[in-house]
C-alpha cells in the first residue's frame with residue numbers, strides 16, 4: 235500500500251513495486267552522498283597550521299571514489315530500466331482479451347461513459363450512458379476507448395494506478411481489471427480549463443452479481459432504437 239491508497243486493479247501492485255524500487259535505490263544513494271558530503275566538510279574543515287592542498291582528482295587513490303560509485307549507480311540504473319520496461323510492457327503494451335469495452339469521453343468539465351449494456355456490444359441500442367460515475371464489475375477485463383471532445387484531459391484512477399491522456403481527435407485504447415469492490419475517485423490529471431479541479435468522478439467496482447443487476451436496470455432498449463441516456467444513474471450510485 236502506497237500512501238494508504240488501496241490497490242484496486244491487477245496492475246496496481248506492479249506500479250507500486252516500481253515506485254518503491256526507485257525510491258529505495260535512489261534514496262539509498264541520496265543518503266550515502268549526503269553523509270559523505272557532510273563528513274568531508276567536517277573532516278577537512280579549516281584548522282590552524284594546516285595548509286589546504288590542491289587536488290585534481292585524477293590521482294588513482296582519489297579517482298576510485300568516483301569510479302566505484304559511478305559503476306554501482308549505473309548497475310542500479312540497469313535494474314530500474316529492466317523493471318520499468320517489464321511493467322510498461324505488461325500495463326501499456328499488452329492488451330489482454332476484453333470481457334467488455336467501454337468508451338470514456340473527457341470534456342470540459344466532466345467525464346462521460348458509454349457502456350455496452352446487457353448485450354455486451356458497444357454502439358448498440360441498449361448502451362448505457364452515464365456522466366461522472368462509472369460502474370464496472372470486479373474481476374472483468376475492460377478495454378477502454380478514451381476520447382476527448384475538446385482539449386487535453388487525463389483519465390486518472392488513483393486506486394487502479396491508471397493514468398492516461400485523452401487527446402482530441404484520437405481514440406486511445408487501454409485496459410484495466412478491477413479486483414477490489416468499492417467506490418473510488420476518478421480525476422482529471424491534465425489542466426484542462428477553469429473547471430479542471432471539479433472534473434472528478436466516481437468509479438464503482440461492483441461484484442459481478444451487483445453489476446449484472448445494475449446493468450439490467452439501466453440498459454433499456456428504447457422503442458425508437460436510440461441509446462439510453464441515464465442521468466439518474468450518475469447521481470444515484472455515488473454511495
Ligand SMILES: [Cu+2]
Nearest residue numbers: 387422426433
Ligand atoms: Cu480535464
